Amino acid sequence: MLSTLPPLETDPLWELIRLFKEDKRDHKIDLVIGVYRDESGQTPVFDIVQKAEHWLANNAQSKAYKQLSGNAQFNHHMGQFLLSPDKASAASHCTIQTVGGTGALRVLGDFIHRLSPNATVWNTDPGYINHQPIMEAAGLRVNHFRWQQKEGVLDIESCLSDLSDARRGDILLLHGCCHNPSGIDPTFAQWQAFATFCKNTGVIPLIDMAYQGFGDGPDTDAAGLRWLVSQLDLVLIASSCSKNMGLYCERIGAATIVTKDTAQQTSVRVLLEHIARVNYSMPPDHGAAVAAFVFSHPEQWSAELTQCRLRILTIRQQLGSTLKALGASAELCALAKQKGMFSLLPFSATQMQQLQEKHAIYGTSNGRINIAGLQTHQIRTLANALIDISQWDNHNNADQLTA
Ligand SMILES: Cc1ncc(COP(=O)(O)O)c(C=O)c1O
Numbered sequence: 001m002l003s004t005l006p007p008l009e010t011d012p013l014w015e016l017i018r019l020f021k022e023d024k025r026d027h028k029i030d031l032v033i034g035v036y037r038d039e040s041g042q043t044p045v046f047d048i049v050q051k052a053e054h055w056l057a058n059n060a061q062s063k064a065y066k067q068l069s070g071n072a073q074f075n076h077h078m079g080q081f082l083l084s085p086d087k088a089s090a091a092s093h094c095t096i097q098t099v100g101g102t103g104a105l106r107v108l109g110d111f112i113h114r115l116s117p118n119a120t121v122w123n124t125d126p127g128y129i130n131h132q133p134i135m136e137a138a139g140l141r142v143n144h145f146r147w148q149q150k151e152g153v154l155d156i157e158s159c160l161s162d163l164s165d166a167r168r169g170d171i172l173l174l175h176g177c178c179h180n181p182s183g184i185d186p187t188f189a190q191w192q193a194f195a196t197f198c199k200n201t202g203v204i205p206l207i208d209m210a211y212q213g214f215g216d217g218p219d220t221d222a223a224g225l226r227w228l229v230s231q232l233d234l235v236l237i238a239s240s241c242s243k244n245m246g247l248y249c250e251r252i253g254a255a256t257i258v259t260k261d262t263a264q265q266t267s268v269r270v271l272l273e274h275i276a277r278v279n280y281s282m283p284p285d286h287g288a289a290v291a292a293f294v295f296s297h298p299e300q301w302s303a304e305l306t307q308c309r310l311r312i313l314t315i316r317q318q319l320g321s322t323l324k325a326l327g328a329s330a331e332l333c334a335l336a337k338q339k340g341m342f343s344l345l346p347f348s349a350t351q352m353q354q355l356q357e358k359h360a361i362y363g364t365s366n367g368r369i370n371i372a373g374l375q376t377h378q379i380r381t382l383a384n385a386l387i388d389i390s391q392w393d394n395h396n397n398a399d400q401l402t403a
Contacts, residue, residue: 013364019362023362029361031361034180036341036372053290056290069095071097074291075095078295079254082095082256083226094269095256098276100252102130102134105238107255111236112138113138116169120142121135123142123173127181144162154190166203169202172197172204176225177209178210178339181367182342183335198231205236207238213309214308234259236255237256251283251287252288318376329390344367345363354389361382
């Protein structure tokens with residue numbers, strides 16, 4: 001049987017992380033993996049998470065199985081966090097706990113495939129590295145639409161033009177906020193345009209909300225999603241507590257299905273639970289119990305989350321102004337205007353390789369860097385390196401042109 005093993009390559013992201021660890025240069029900078037780091041370069045455990053773990057260690061009474069949909073308290077809070085603090089408007093959703101945001105995407109991919117096996121998932125280009133493989137693993141076809149900036153905002157005309165072949169029942173996969181990797185988010189008016197598009201075409205939105213709270217704050221970050229929910233009969237949501245609670249390795253996320261028709265909710269729940277049952281039966285409880293505790297201490301959590309958000313914003317602004325002061329191109333300086341943890345450099349894979357080899361700065365080959373992984377004292381080094389690499393390519397191109 002093993003002789004038929006397919007010749008798969010090592011995961012490129014984890015391969016870069018391995019290379020970074022092996023790099024002996026003291027000044028190396030890791031901007032590959034999507035984790036928040038503080039000024040000391042650590043990915044901290046939130047104080048409120050530590051408090052939750054302490055509380056659980058002293059108060060948890062049993063490790064007996066919970067239910068197929070996971071921790072009910074967590075599901076309730078997550079539904080409210082996504083949709084609205086207003087309890088009434090969260091009435092018609094079914095939320096089940098999943099194994100991280102990734103697990104939510106896969107459960108929803110399976111859900112879509114069960115109901116509509118011929119649906120096409122429309123994915124942004126550039127997009128999150130794992131969206132296409134997850135949807136394809138669920139048996140779905142994936143097409144792409146351009147996700148790029150025009151005059152400082154998302155170029156929605158090119159999105160809608162590329163989406164003109166989408167059919168009723170197809171899926172529009174959008175990032176709820178802090179688009180990974182580009183940092184380009186729709187304006188509220190553009191979210192309204194996506195809602196109108198879905199209403200007119202019967203295309204169903206699937207919103208991947210992996211960074212709620214990391215852009216402009218939890219409610220503003222969810223404004224587009226909430227608009228879609230207010231306008232449409234069906235919205236699918238994958239969410240995650242990896243970043244906004246720093247619970248990465250606990251693997252806490254949720255799959256949510258919002259329907260206008262509350263009568264459909266039971267059948268929706270049964271199918272979601274069936275999908276969970278045949279995959280992993282039920283998700284692990286510890287992280288969900290921690291997240292439920294965090295959700296029920298909103299003030300402390302909000303203070304810590306705000307601290308993370310402001311640090312990312314400050315780093316981004318400082319990098320932007322340093323680049324400007326050093327005379328970098330407008331294209332490079334544009335990263336100051338993007339949202340969330342990531343930015344996409346206007347660099348080719350070869351330039352990213354140069355950045356790594358010459359400057360010991362690691363980002364992904366598509367040009368993504370994790371702004372949230374940067375420390376203040378590294379900003380100038382990074383800015384100089386980026387300018388050097390952008391010029392390096394120009395010289396090379398010039399050489400090629402004259403050769
Ligand atoms: C857009 C997007 N969706 C989903 C995920 C997966 O999150 P999790 O770690 O909770 O599985 C990530 C993680 O980087 C992401 O960037």
